[in-house]
Amino acid sequence: MRFKPTSLLVHLVLLGGGLIMAFPFYWMLATSLKSPQEALQAKPIWVPERMKPSNWLKAARLGDSPLWGGLAPGRSVELVFPGEKGRPPKAFIPRAPGAFFDPRADGTRVEVGYGEGAWRVRLTNTTGEAFRFLPLVVLWPKEAPLNPPLPPDAIRSQGEDWRLEWVNAVPGALGYLFHNYLEAWYAAPWGRYFFNSFFTALTQVAVGLLLAALAAFALARIPFPGKEAVFVLILATMMVPGEVLLIPNYVLLARLGWLDTYFALIVPWLASVFGIFLLRQFYLSLPQDLFDAARIDGAGYLTQLFRIALPLSLPGLVSYGIFTFLGAYNALLWPLIVTQSPEMRTVQLGLQAFVSEAGSDYGALMAASTFVILPVILGYFFAQRQFIQGIARSGLK
Amino acid sequence: MRTFPLHAVLSWGALLSLGVYAARLGFLPQAWVVVGLGLYALLVLWGVRFGWRHVLLALGLVAYWFPPAAFLVPLLFALFFGRGLSEKEQGALYGWALVWPALALLLIWHVFPTFYAFYLSLFERVNFLRPAAFSGLENYRILLQDPLFWRALGNTFWYVVFTVPVGLLLATVVAILLNTQVAFLGLYRTLYFLPYITALTAAAAVWRWIYHPEFGFLNWLLRTPGLDWLNTPKGVFALLLEPLGVQVQGFWAGPSLAFVAIMVMSVWHFLGYQVVILLAGLQAIPKEYYEAAELDGASFWQKHRLITWPLLSPTTFFLFTLGLIGAFQVFTQVYVLTPTGGVLQDTLTLAFYLYNKGFRDSDFSYASAIAMVTFLLILGLTLIQRRILERRVNYEI
Numbered sequence A: 001m002r003f004k005p006t007s008l009l010v011h012l013v014l015l016g017g018g019l020i021m022a023f024p025f026y027w028m029l030a031t032s033l034k035s036p037q038e039a040l041q042a043k044p045i046w047v048p049e050r051m052k053p054s055n056w057l058k059a060a061r062l063g064d065s066p067l068w069g070g071l072a073p074g075r076s077v078e079l080v081f082p083g084e085k086g087r088p089p090k091a092f093i094p095r096a097p098g099a100f101f102d103p104r105a106d107g108t109r110v111e112v113g114y115g116e117g118a119w120r121v122r123l124t125n126t127t128g129e130a131f132r133f134l135p136l137v138v139l140w141p142k143e144a145p146l147n148p149p150l151p152p153d154a155i156r157s158q159g160e161d162w163r164l165e166w167v168n169a170v171p172g173a174l175g176y177l178f179h180n181y182l183e184a185w186y187a188a189p190w191g192r193y194f195f196n197s198f199f200t201a202l203t204q205v206a207v208g209l210l211l212a213a214l215a216a217f218a219l220a221r222i223p224f225p226g227k228e229a230v231f232v233l234i235l236a237t238m239m240v241p242g243e244v245l246l247i248p249n250y251v252l253l254a255r256l257g258w259l260d261t262y263f264a265l266i267v268p269w270l271a272s273v274f275g276i277f278l279l280r281q282f283y284l285s286l287p288q289d290l291f292d293a294a295r296i297d298g299a300g301y302l303t304q305l306f307r308i309a310l311p312l313s314l315p316g317l318v319s320y321g322i323f324t325f326l327g328a329y330n331a332l333l334w335p336l337i338v339t340q341s342p343e344m345r346t347v348q349l350g351l352q353a354f355v356s357e358a359g360s361d362y363g364a365l366m367a368a369s370t371f372v373i374l375p376v377i378l379g380y381f382f383a384q385r386q387f388i389q390g391i392a393r394s395g396l397k
Numbered sequence B: 001m002r003t004f005p006l007h008a009v010l011s012w013g014a015l016l017s018l019g020v021y022a023a024r025l026g027f028l029p030q031a032w033v034v035v036g037l038g039l040y041a042l043l044v045l046w047g048v049r050f051g052w053r054h055v056l057l058a059l060g061l062v063a064y065w066f067p068p069a070a071f072l073v074p075l076l077f078a079l080f081f082g083r084g085l086s087e088k089e090q091g092a093l094y095g096w097a098l099v100w101p102a103l104a105l106l107l108i109w110h111v112f113p114t115f116y117a118f119y120l121s122l123f124e125r126v127n128f129l130r131p132a133a134f135s136g137l138e139n140y141r142i143l144l145q146d147p148l149f150w151r152a153l154g155n156t157f158w159y160v161v162f163t164v165p166v167g168l169l170l171a172t173v174v175a176i177l178l179n180t181q182v183a184f185l186g187l188y189r190t191l192y193f194l195p196y197i198t199a200l201t202a203a204a205a206v207w208r209w210i211y212h213p214e215f216g217f218l219n220w221l222l223r224t225p226g227l228d229w230l231n232t233p234k235g236v237f238a239l240l241l242e243p244l245g246v247q248v249q250g251f252w253a254g255p256s257l258a259f260v261a262i263m264v265m266s267v268w269h270f271l272g273y274q275v276v277i278l279l280a281g282l283q284a285i286p287k288e289y290y291e292a293a294e295l296d297g298a299s300f301w302q303k304h305r306l307i308t309w310p311l312l313s314p315t316t317f318f319l320f321t322l323g324l325i326g327a328f329q330v331f332t333q334v335y336v337l338t339p340t341g342g343v344l345q346d347t348l349t350l351a352f353y354l355y356n357k358g359f360r361d362s363d364f365s366y367a368s369a370i371a372m373v374t375f376l377l378i379l380g381l382t383l384i385q386r387r388i389l390e391r392r393v394n395y396e397i
Helices: A005-032 A053-060 A103-107 A173-177 A179-187 A190-221 A227-238 A242-256 A262-269 A273-285 A288-296 A301-312 A314-330 A333-338 A347-358 A362-382 A384-393 B006-024 B030-048 B052-064 B069-084 B087-120 B138-144 B147-178 B185-197 B200-210 B217-222 B236-244 B257-283 B287-295 B300-327 B332-337 B350-360 B364-388
Strands: A076-082 A090-092 A108-115 A118-125 A136-141 A154-158 A161-166
Touching (some): A005 A362, A005 B200, A005 B257, A076 A136, A090 A108, A118 A136, A190 A227, A190 A273, A190 A301, A190 A362, A227 B087, A242 A262, A242 B087, A242 B350, A242 B364, A262 A333, A262 B087, A273 A301, A273 B087, A288 A301, A301 A314, A301 B087, A314 A384, A333 B350, A347 B200, A362 A384, A362 B185, A384 B185, B006 B030, B006 B069, B087 B364, B147 B257, B147 B300, B147 B350, B185 B257, B200 B332, B236 B257, B257 B300, B257 B332, B287 B300
Antiparallel strands (some): A076 A118, A090 A136, A108 A118, A136 A161
């Protein structure tokens, strides 16, 4: 292939635009791996400490398990600060603010000693319970060169000393990398949220698909009196914007006593005009001979639908499935209106609540955002072609 | 001899069961149900003329106590005795039986609510806590004098003016570049497409972080520390013209800075969708046209102005219509970026105002009036657009 200067220009323009499009994703990922002090910098930090593999190795040495860390009862961990022997550093476990009894601060023995050219901070768990994380503060003399065993999550100036803070002194490699993710995950019942979202979306896809396939087949392949009228009615419902339906459907759900149940999340969206149209288009494009042959072999309408039309319209089904799943999984307005209790929240509502509660903990916030969009992104990478074609198909009339 | 229209009984039965449910929930007077049952009984009586077994259909009358019976009894009847029916009758039966499940859901959740919204809008402050008084078109009169409604409408106007052309232009450029047999097509497409499948809730969390007044990336990039993008109610035109000493007020001050920030995120979010649709449209244009044009010595611009633009116009028109309709339904972006509707309600949109009125102030009738006016506006605009713009659209390839 011969080189064309214009193609370089094309690549430059596309790449520039693509980077702008992808930037928010990178920023989300980077922030989700930042400590609060790194996140709250006026000058942005492009590669946070937790993203660097060399730090993962350091973190793997701290804690019981190299992957997830932790400190079991009776076990101890040693943090090594190479340096000259001078004024000794101080180390302590910060108390949880407002806690009457804090097992971590009260039950951990902290020993600071010098040996073999390094200050050693030894933490021993004297309680009967295992710690998943253990915060630590070290006051390090300003005159001594600083060489910590793991980059601290925050460095502040405190009189004569540097105040080094770690959110977790026993992280393990993954516990270190995914600290914000773990924090975000344990802060809200995400398991429940994910179940709600998946259950809602998948039921909508499965039942909606069946109903749309039945109706589309009848409209495409069966001559029956009143077909035109039904078709016009379905067309007409496309003209009504979704906003109009909000209030009356809410009232209807309230009268049915379905508010704050799965019914409210699922049932109003089961019949999809888009799905009926899409599948009808597919069935119309199949050759009539196929159905005639089946008819001669004694196949009824249902057999024709399930044995011939449905398998042949698989791309249409996938397209509809992806569209419906995306719509249901990403929806905010409808779940916001029809659910109240935290048990019925979908992931989007959960994230929305988390955003308003997490305040300025941007690391945890971005971590939560990341795992909320992860299922869809993963789905996209596994079924890229189907995604693109499915979306493209929605534009064809 | 004419045969008994079993499909009519089936359809009437389906309507009857819906009617019984409606009556139970108080949407329909009981008398209508009795009339419906009477008509059903008459149909069955007429059926007796065609054979005594049609008496069995009378079982459907238990619909008064068990609503689905009116649909299920004719269905089962057809299954048991349908063997001897002619091809045409079978078609009619199957057609209606397959269409009804989806049709019933559409009637309940789309068609009925459309009329019910209008009905609700005729009352004075419906909130189901107390009986509401009929007030005719009073809600609409108040609405037309409501400054917040006009602000929401103005914002919708600016949303269309800003996002639709910008989005379409950018998407067309990207799509044309992607269509030049560029290498790494998949990578670029993924870059542009990912924002579209990302939930707006998660995306907005990132964008809020990018727009953050103190630690936001954008303020660092533009060297505008402290600029609070999402809480600046001043119009952008007013902001731009201020250094020139020109003062603009009201509508002509343009959308607020906060709303422009929301629009930027919306363009980012929807660009991938437009690119995919436009790319599909471009790929449908036969290559021969370009080859012929190249033989005639057409330049890059001429090719795209005289071939791409007219042949792509159906796709562009589709996306334009979609953008226009979508502008009236903008909710999620606004809710997640400015949950209170912005400072001085400067980011209010029609859907957001409807949500506020209905679900925050529990004034269902006023919210319904907003919904109906939106509906009419969309309907009117679509008709005008079809009349004026669609003439320029070239549907033949």
